Amino acid sequence: MEYSFHFYNGLAETGILTALSRLAQNFNYAPVVLCVGSDLAIGDSLGPLVGTMLKRRGFSGPVYGTLKNPVTAKEVKYINDFLKKTHPNTPVIAIDAAVGEDTDVGLVKVTDLPLKPGSGANKRLGKVGDLSILGIVAGRSAFSYSVLNLTRLNMVYGMAEAISEAILAFSCGEMRQIRKNA
Numbered sequence: 001m002e003y004s005f006h007f008y009n010g011l012a013e014t015g016i017l018t019a020l021s022r023l024a025q026n027f028n029y030a031p032v033v034l035c036v037g038s039d040l041a042i043g044d045s046l047g048p049l050v051g052t053m054l055k056r057r058g059f060s061g062p063v064y065g066t067l068k069n070p071v072t073a074k075e076v077k078y079i080n081d082f083l084k085k086t087h088p089n090t091p092v093i094a095i096d097a098a099v100g101e102d103t104d105v106g107l108v109k110v111t112d113l114p115l116k117p118g119s120g121a122n123k124r125l126g127k128v129g130d131l132s133i134l135g136i137v138a139g140r141s142a143f144s145y146s147v148l149n150l151t152r153l154n155m156v157y158g159m160a161e162a163i164s165e166a167i168l169a170f171s172c173g174e175m176r177q178i179r180k181n182a
Contacts, residue, residue: 002111008160016166019110022031027091035065036096043137043151046097049160077126094129102139109134135159
């Protein structure tokens with residue numbers, strides 16, 4: 001199942017929150033948030049921006065991938081083992097920037113499928129996460145990395161704000177629900 005919201009839509013944050021709530025109904029524990037990307041290209045910095053915003057805004061759960069300590073797509077093969085050992089049976093929300101169709105640029109997609117980092121650049125890397133949030137930051141091109149360097153920071157930052165605020169709101173509601181069921 002997939003939900004999509006344009007980051008310019010004033011209700012994008014609410015839509016992302018609603019999608020997370022619907023897709024995470026079976027979570028028994030508060031999730032780990034994995035923010036994949038790098039600040040070496042503006043378009044690829046969505047994940048680390050979200051991670052940094054969550055940490056600065058006092059998110060109480062584990063967050064991996066910030067501007068200071070990024071988790072890149074290449075590290076996904078290691079992060080899966082780390083997460084299984086460090087946070088057994090804990091659901092993972094994975095966040096990354098993506099390239100897509102030109103008409104999809106600006107969309108934030110929330111899906112119940114694992115994240116496949118690097119797939120926009122035709123890299124075959126491991127999957128990660130129980131839910132994924134993708135921000136479509138550029139149109140597909142033969143030069144995907146170049147396109148990521150030409151992405152507008154305003155769009156990536158706006159997406160990061162909407163995603164981080166939705167996760168914070170989700171986290172508050174999810175923790176209340178877990179305490180209530182305990």
